[in-house]
Amino acid sequence: MVNWSSLDTVFLDMDGTLLDLHFDNHFWLEHLPARYAEHYDLSPQQAKDYLIPMIMAERGSLNWYCTDYWSERLSLDITGLKAEVGDRIGYRPHVIDFLNALKTSGLRSVIVTNCHPDPLALKLERTGLASRVDAIVSSHELGKPKEEPAFWEDLQTLTPYRRESTLMVDDSFPVLESALRAGISQCLAVLAPDSKQGPREAHPDIPCIHHFDEVLPALRERSSLSTGQ
Template sequence: MIIYIFTRDDTVNNMELKDNKYYLIDLDGVILDTSYDNHFWQVHIPDVYAKKKSISMEDSIKVTHSLFNYKKKTKDWYNIDYWSNILDIDIKAEKEKKENMNRMSYKEGAIEVLDKMKKLNKELYLVTNAHKKTLEIKLQKFHIKKYFKQMICSHELGYIKEDIQFWHVLRTKLNINYSKSLLIEDTMDNISSAYHAGLRNFIYITDDKETNNKVNAQYIKAFSELASSF
């Protein structure tokens, strides 16, 4: 078992990341910038809803954000079919509008890390809570499928990553050894559930200097910091 512990003043150059066999990598917040998703759900959808219902933007934000918060940390939260039905808005069509597609972007340096790992023949798995339709939309713009042995959407396994059971099902599906696996995540709840399912090697991407590191996850500010570690 390898557990990495370091502070923000340390470099990642000494991390023996190459000793892991399997790399489980999150999508949003790790490879892709989350500003697109935040704007889409917090601003764009309330705007569409306000026009549809002929209400003010202020009232629309109260209604939609209340609905979103009620479903936070559930499967429905990530399910665009669910939200299309609840809001009577074609969420997929809204996501595919040019104005929204243009907002999607890589995290700086993310592709360079993936390129390096690919050249070293690392076994990579994309593990995301994004709904399959959401992933497919993003793959229209970002050609990252070539880097991964498999791309897993939690919705397809019946559990989200915040649920311990998800990680048990994932291990069986991928047939991998968690003691030789590294999870790269930007959500501590997901790391915590993975830890309780037997995973022990983590990289937590965060800007929070006050992170309560209960599972000995190493933390860095950006995926790009790993480029020098392989």
């Protein structure tokens, strides 16, 4: 599934890969419409009918992920509203074990996320995730989302890497397809990003897992080789 021996760098998505996507789905589909309805004196359903098509129209663009954009467009403090449900932020199953195994394997681990810096800071504060990886890059630093193949070239300016020895792990098929087009040698898809929803269908051309326990044995084997145990 993954050729660990050929790697020196592992790029990791955050939301839906390391962290439970339930937080984000609950916020955009439930909490934001409820608070928007209160603010503008609408019914919850009226708010959903107005907001969700507007949000979905930006899918795949940097605006989709940008809290500044949505705060201005909706005249609401999106980051503040996210903090209201911050107790829902949490790790996906087996993630901490996986990150620990990455550390002992000698591989460089870099979070490469489309998350805006403001909610990113909230999630890092809640999880302590920054201490478990070597670096974190938000696509907002580069002005384009991971879905754009040019993102991967620009990423070299922030965290240099070799395409032929890099793995990208993500729950987004469009992102993984973009990475492959940009020459990333290996990709791995996560099929169960939201703990409150069932898994998705597998991608026909990209190796897929439900949880990281499926790749932990092989990664730990590399770790034991690298440490001589």
